[in-house]
Amino acid sequence: MQTVTVALGERSYPIFIGEQLLGQRACFEPYLAGRQVCIVSNETIAPLHLAQLEKTLAGFDITTAILPDGEKYKTLATLETIFDRLLAARHTRKTTLIALGGGVVGDMTGFAAACYQRGIAFIQVPTTLLAQVDSSVGGKTAVNHARGKNMIGAFYQPRSVVIDTATLATLPAREFAAGIAEVIKYGLIVDADFFGWLERSMPALLARDSVALTHAIKVSCEAKARVVEADENESGLRAILNLGHTFGHAIETATGYSEWLHGEAIAVGMIMAVDLSARLGWIETSVTERLIALVRAAGLPVKAPAAIAVSRFIELMQVDKKVLDGKLRLVLLKALGEACVSDAVAQPLIESAIRDHCE
């Protein structure tokens, strides 16, 4: 088992990474606030892993809240059903929520924990690669609004994150690839060596080789932990974690959060952002070419749907949270392994970078 610590003073917490951790009581018990526990999962994940987690926590007073599966249920209305379960079972402020599932379950459970009785403990148990390397670490919690993704939420840290690589065995190939998109992101923004390692190791990762997977997850979590430690509430540096996200969110919003997986949209978004960095002359064009090859090798899309007009794309990007006082702030690359934020890119350049990577 590997452990990565997110150092945030009194809100510090460990990330445990390894095989069969769902069966390890020691990964959970020290992080529970009291005897009451509510496991939040969804209809897809619960049949696979809930029984094992309940067995591991035998003796605790366990309630479960099983949500419908899908990003379209990441709403205030679904959150209300979690609160309903908690109140019906008389959960007090000393209860602990456990998020068992992917990013949607984790984001909603974390936000529920932030809000229930003004804040209770919670533990992340991410079961998708995307959630393991991204959303379960760093304390961003949220639900969507019809007018924009993750518009309602809180910064709220978990007590621990338990990453059981065995849960990836049942992950569909498309979702696995979507997780790889975020792994690639860490190579781009903070670690050129890791980018090179990914180019060499993509076949092993796609074969879900456990040694390769553990390494990729650990390096990703460490990279994210260092950025979050420097900027917990996203007032500066943390924005670099959003490489490709402003472009990607536009794709997700335009397609109603249903056709495209988050990681797929981010893969294309990263290509647009890296291409734009090359157009600005900040990096070699070869970086864009290497990225497109790596994204393609991962089985991810490299172009946005033709149906989204460039003007609509820009409009959707402007609703993104990264917009400050009307200016579009974009995460770009200064070099492979080094990101920066700019709000001074000319719109025609942005439009070109979008247009060249639409079908």
Next chain:
Amino acid sequence: MQTVTVALGERSYPIFIGEQLLGQRACFEPYLAGRQVCIVSNETIAPLHLAQLEKTLAGFDITTAILPDGEKYKTLATLETIFDRLLAARHTRKTTLIALGGGVVGDMTGFAAACYQRGIAFIQVPTTLLAQVDSSVGGKTAVNHARGKNMIGAFYQPRSVVIDTATLATLPAREFAAGIAEVIKYGLIVDADFFGWLERSMPALLARDSVALTHAIKVSCEAKARVVEADENESGLRAILNLGHTFGHAIETATGYSEWLHGEAIAVGMIMAVDLSARLGWIETSVTERLIALVRAAGLPVKAPAAIAVSRFIELMQVDKKVLDGKLRLVLLKALGEACVSDAVAQPLIESAIRDHCE
């Protein structure tokens, strides 16, 4: 103008108290995060004060969200309408919410600010006495759930609180009295001298004498500020602010949050809590008698409705947030002006204290 500071490190903020402060740009401008402002008010208060506040903030990019009036609208669904206004007008993370209204508007606006894009600035402009001396200070924000009051929320501090005593001129007598209930509470829990001052000054307060009012609001805000400073997230001392609230919330829940005003329910709840303290031998019976006389002098009810059975009363109290691991924790008095918390009171004693103060 009087100023009380709530000292919470980087989250510190001033409370301005005085006449005609709605017209003072200096009470607002330094506390706005950017050019965008969204004033949240309700259908009763907006016609009275919105135009003046908009005039004071001339030049800013102002959006308004006018909510229906009433505790029954203090829900996640209403919150969603605030988010809808903000997103439709493209408010960014640099916007500022201004809560113009009573406790319901303040609690919802504060919670909306805590959640919108994971946290934006907000200013409290309380227009009821209850909100001025209680809910607008201290950062408790929330909405109700069908199963319990204030069950969903956050600790989230405003940038400033602007208390314009002129807004009390139009406050209905019943709501004014409800605010007096919380003013009396500060005398009971932290300041015996202030309790004596209230006994002498109740006629002046009810006549809305501005000198008496300003003094009562200032002492109340100072008392609350000191308690909040010592325990921002209610892990200990802050619980004393809930004197009478566990009893009172049971009355509010049983009557569907509609027949009884919060302050009315708290008035009866305080009588029950003080009576229980006397039954435990901690204070003289004369304190209960003085409290009943003062509550009656303020024009507040002194008995709960007969329709709530004692067993139902206890059941509703057990859903209250102050319950930890199944134990009922009650705020009681060790002396006039000194509160404490106990979870070791025998249930028959609690039942007697309830029964004797039901109609």
